[in-house]
Amino acid sequence: MSVLLSSAAGGPYRDNMVDHPIPAPGVAVEDLDDDVCLYRSDIDEVLVLNHSAGDVWRLADGQLTVPAIAAQLARVYAMDEAELRTDVRTVVSDLVARGYLIDRPAEPATP
């Protein structure tokens, strides 16, 4: 599993791991064959995710944790979950660092 990158890291990129990944605001998304094309207009960057990285993106809906994403993909791909968890963590971390994923905003505390 790997992320096909359109440009080198640096500049407007973050450096965080997240619990419940969700697309960052302002990221445009288009499916293209089995890939997913992402576009950040603020830095005019196109990122193309291959099939497997695209599956991680599609499951990053703010409801699933990284382990839960890995568990779902392990069932679909019939692969070892522990091995996939490392790959999923890498993809998510990469996309967070590049500003395409963020952590789900915390819900306001009830009084």
Next chain:
Amino acid sequence: MITLRVLGAAVAVRADIAYRFADIPRTDAPPDAEVLADSPPAALTELTRLAVEHSPLLCVHAGVVSGPEGLLAIPGESGLGKTTLVAALVRAGFGYVSDEALAVDRATGQVSAFARPLALRGDVWTLLGDGIGPAPSPDSEQLVAPSLLGRVDTDDAQVRDIVLARRDGGPLRVETAARGDAVRALLAHAFNHYRAPEASFRAVVALVRDARVWRATYADAPDLAAGLGELLGVQSASATEAR
């Protein structure tokens, strides 16, 4: 002054220069801008600049020709010799659409032609064969009417092939490429996608989604033109007459 319809904009040009741009359609619409340059080559440069500036279309720096199944677009990488390549493609039997811009309606995906004259250097003349007039000196440029090179095609059509070309001096190689690479290349060479960035991105993806994408490396424009002609079933007029 004569007003020309260029990339969806209306640009006025002095009549004595406009006749050199015979393959660009006229319009009665009020002009968005006026070309002030007084020599045809300078006027062509300014016409292009003003048209892109006022165009409501997404304009991508690319050569565009037409084949039997639709348009072929070649994003304008640096050092490509795009105009020479387009001229060679037209000589090889493709229809001339533009040597400068792929102009796309962001909402509909419709492509508009920009059949401007080609500014060709003297050292390119011998590559293109006979019938296009006396060559200028090797280090000077001359405007060539597209109709002297071959067929001019201003009919609306869809992009069916995108070629990511690189001139590396080696033997011709043409192979399929990933569509994502074409998305990156087209946006990287867009003149005005910043006006509507997200709509431009989506328009480019929609265009690429319906196209075949190729990667080509080559030494000379006629080599690539012949190779693409064979790949896409295009024959030059001279080859057709010889049969």
